[in-house]
Amino acid sequence: MTSNREIHLASRPRGWPTEENFRLVETEVPTPGPGQIVVRNQYLSVDPYMRGRMNDVKSYVPPYALDAPLDGGAIGEVVASEAEGIAVGDTVLHGLGWREYALLDATAARTVDPSLAPVSAYLSVLGMTGMTAYAGLLEVAAMKPGETVFVSAAAGAVGSLVGQIAKLKGAGRVVGSAGSPAKVERLRALGFDAAFDYHDGPVRDSLKAAAPDGVDVYFDNVGGDHLEAAISAMNLHGRAAICGMIAQYNDTEPPAAPRNLALVVGKRLTLRGFLVRDHGDVREAFVRDVAGWLREGRLSYDETIVDGIENAPAAFLGLLRGDNLGKMLVRV
Amino acid sequence: MTSNREIHLASRPRGWPTEENFRLVETEVPTPGPGQIVVRNQYLSVDPYMRGRMNDVKSYVPPYALDAPLDGGAIGEVVASEAEGIAVGDTVLHGLGWREYALLDATAARTVDPSLAPVSAYLSVLGMTGMTAYAGLLEVAAMKPGETVFVSAAAGAVGSLVGQIAKLKGAGRVVGSAGSPAKVERLRALGFDAAFDYHDGPVRDSLKAAAPDGVDVYFDNVGGDHLEAAISAMNLHGRAAICGMIAQYNDTEPPAAPRNLALVVGKRLTLRGFLVRDHGDVREAFVRDVAGWLREGRLSYDETIVDGIENAPAAFLGLLRGDNLGKMLVRV
Numbered sequence: 041m042t043s044n045r046e047i048h049l050a051s052r053p054r055g056w057p058t059e060e061n062f063r064l065v066e067t068e069v070p071t072p073g074p075g076q077i078v079v080r081n082q083y084l085s086v087d088p089y090m091r092g093r094m095n096d097v098k099s100y101v102p103p104y105a106l107d108a109p110l111d112g113g114a115i116g117e118v119v120a121s122e123a124e125g126i127a128v129g130d131t132v133l134h135g136l137g138w139r140e141y142a143l144l145d146a147t148a149a150r151t152v153d154p155s156l157a158p159v160s161a162y163l164s165v166l167g168m169t170g171m172t173a174y175a176g177l178l179e180v181a182a183m184k185p186g187e188t189v190f191v192s193a194a195a196g197a198v199g200s201l202v203g204q205i206a207k208l209k210g211a212g213r214v215v216g217s218a219g220s221p222a223k224v225e226r227l228r229a230l231g232f233d234a235a236f237d238y239h240d241g242p243v244r245d246s247l248k249a250a251a252p253d254g255v256d257v258y259f260d261n262v263g264g265d266h267l268e269a270a271i272s273a274m275n276l277h278g279r280a281a282i283c284g285m286i287a288q289y290n291d292t293e294p295p296a297a298p299r300n301l302a303l304v305v306g307k308r309l310t311l312r313g314f315l316v317r318d319h320g321d322v323r324e325a326f327v328r329d330v331a332g333w334l335r336e337g338r339l340s341y342d343e344t345i346v347d348g349i350e351n352a353p354a355a356f357l358g359l360l361r362g363d364n365l366g367k368m369l370v371r372v
Numbered sequence: 373m374t375s376n377r378e379i380h381l382a383s384r385p386r387g388w389p390t391e392e393n394f395r396l397v398e399t400e401v402p403t404p405g406p407g408q409i410v411v412r413n414q415y416l417s418v419d420p421y422m423r424g425r426m427n428d429v430k431s432y433v434p435p436y437a438l439d440a441p442l443d444g445g446a447i448g449e450v451v452a453s454e455a456e457g458i459a460v461g462d463t464v465l466h467g468l469g470w471r472e473y474a475l476l477d478a479t480a481a482r483t484v485d486p487s488l489a490p491v492s493a494y495l496s497v498l499g500m501t502g503m504t505a506y507a508g509l510l511e512v513a514a515m516k517p518g519e520t521v522f523v524s525a526a527a528g529a530v531g532s533l534v535g536q537i538a539k540l541k542g543a544g545r546v547v548g549s550a551g552s553p554a555k556v557e558r559l560r561a562l563g564f565d566a567a568f569d570y571h572d573g574p575v576r577d578s579l580k581a582a583a584p585d586g587v588d589v590y591f592d593n594v595g596g597d598h599l600e601a602a603i604s605a606m607n608l609h610g611r612a613a614i615c616g617m618i619a620q621y622n623d624t625e626p627p628a629a630p631r632n633l634a635l636v637v638g639k640r641l642t643l644r645g646f647l648v649r650d651h652g653d654v655r656e657a658f659v660r661d662v663a664g665w666l667r668e669g670r671l672s673y674d675e676t677i678v679d680g681i682e683n684a685p686a687a688f689l690g691l692l693r694g695d696n697l698g699k700m701l702v703r704v
Contacts, residue, residue, distance in 0.1 A: 092638075099638050100608075100638035100639070263633070263634060267633070276432075282636050282637055283637065284637060285633070285634040285637065288634060294631030294632065295631055295633075295634075296628040296631065298633070299626030299627055299628060300626060301595070301599070301617075301627075301630070302595060302617040302620060303645075304614050304643065304644070304645030305614055305615065305616060305617065305645040305646070305647070306424075306431050306432035306645070306647070307432070307645065308644075308645050308646055308647060308650060309644070309645050310642060310643070310644045310645075311636065311642070311643045311644075312636070312640075312641070312642045312643075313635075313636030313637040313638070313639065313640050313641050313642075314637070314640055315637070315638070315640060318640060
């Protein structure tokens with residue numbers, strides 16, 4: 041084996057991160073102890089929530105440590121095993137990304153079948169990304185057929201699946217917002233009934249034009265003015281599933297919006313934050329539905345692939361800027 | 373009969389209302405047509421939501437018309453009836469307050485038994501006020517025994533019942549905020565485990581001291597900095613039942629808070645606005661529980677009574693300033 045390379049957090053970003061917050065570190069390829077495996081990572085998942093873990097604040101996951109490798113979803117091939125039930129050559133999903141070789145307890149890895157789908161799909165449509173879209177839309181927001189759904193960051197990994205799943209589950213109208221004309225074009229190709237570029241004017245105005253009869257379900261990936269616009273547009277008994285607020289992850293001042301929250305009373309709105317980890321109960325339905333839709337060619341998923349562990353920080357910065365279409369991945 | 377006096381909306385308030393926005397108008401006592409009754413009002417309900425109806429904006433109830441009588445909950449004695457099933461002398465609950473005599477279709481009135489409770493109680497603890505507290509706490513926020521509950525405007529009509537009902541239903545700790553030392557004292561007498569005057573410092577700090585282990589349920593009557601503080605204090609899977617936001621009803625600029633809304637994701641919080649009208653399904657349990665607690669002397673309700681229809685505007689302005697302890701009523 042050759043040496044191992046991994047990305048460390050060199051310093052905590054204030055506001056927007058830069059390349060200087062990261063450091064490429066060369067180490068030895070680890071050797072497994074009893075019950076352990078070593079995985080040569082093939083794909084690393086790059087996700088917005090990672091920004092929060094770069095701050096030194098208490099949250100639902102501990103902050104990343106300084107001068108230590110970052111972590112996150114990854115998939116790869118087992119190259120050494122001292123564990124029962126996992127063999128060299130197996131493909132496994134695990135949580136130690138941001139490095140070329142991962143040493144982990146076999147219990148922290150899940151074996152997947154690489155012949156069923158491209159392995160990268162296990163980090164996107166068939167993985168946490170897809171299940172976030174599915175659980176948020178159908179369980180947290182409890183979308184019903186005929187309803188109007190609005191999703192922000194709709195050309196992103198989660199958003200593009202939310203919109204398509206909404207249509208597949210009978211939504212009356214699906215509206216998405218995104219950050220470029222090309223993304224808006226892509227949303228139309230994916231079957232969104234309407235889409236707009238949020239740079240084109242106040243979100244509130246664009247949303248009103250795209251959903252003239254109001255919004256029943258809002259899937260929030262953005263926060264800020266998107267959430268404010270959605271609250272204004274929501275119909276009686278509307279529900280917002282709040283998945284993330286990427287618009288403000290790099291803010292150094294608390295955001296001013298939404299300023300119209302009092303509307304939740306008269307309209308009886310529900311705003312509900314969620315993490316996919318609480319929704320394991322939908323896994324069975326999720327796998328059945330999504331595998332079926334993929335087989336039938338009714339569900340598309342986009343990937344933006346950056347090559348090389350050394351470019352993982354650039355991939356992450358690109359994700360925060362919205363450079364990606366669909367899932368942002370690093371191919372090792 | 374003598375003449376009838378009623379309060380008209382003379383002009384729409386901008387920001388805080390003043391006496392000049394109201395006008396006392398003398399009219400004739402009406403005569404009932406077929407199916408109608410005339411009620412001599414005894415008590416008028418004075419409620420925060422009425423402020424919203426003084427604006428000319430679309431909402432869950434239509435705005436009050438200019439130069440016409442205001443309306444709202446009232447209870448009184450039938451003095452003329454052309455309707456089957458309602459007799460002169462009956463006590464009825466109805467929606468045409470802000471006047472001495474009300475003419476209405478009998479179908480819009482509900483007969484109550486004045487021997488069971490003081491008639492004013494049908495506008496407070498036994499009426500919409502009590503049911504708002506009950507449904508919001510137990511159904512919307514789904515409070516469970518052992519949880520910590522925080523309620524704002526806790527010395528008000530709804531808030532003081534929320535706190536007491538929480539204790540009666542097994543809450544582990546009940547915390548209230550109010551606007552004066554006398555109100556805080558009253559909350560302690562009502563059985564709140566902790567109470568603070570929100571003038572004494574940042575709500576966030578006071579709440580943290582009063583609920584060191586965090587808040588599971590927040591019953592919001594205030595909005596603004598109270599809601600922001602509650603979001604910061606809430607534990608995983610916390611729920612906020614949003615009943616009203618009196619802090620901002622007179623604002624002429626949209627409020628900036630809450631600026632910490634992104635916390636709803638990691639903590640998986642639910643914020644839910646509600647109106648009691650959607651929760652008729654709890655009426656039976658509400659009546660059974662509350663009537664029982666009143667009979668056993670386990671539930672107290674405060675009333676602040678202002679005499680004379682001509683003082684109804686002053687009573688309303690006092691309510692907005694927080695002059696009341698418990699339910700604000702006008703005795704006609």
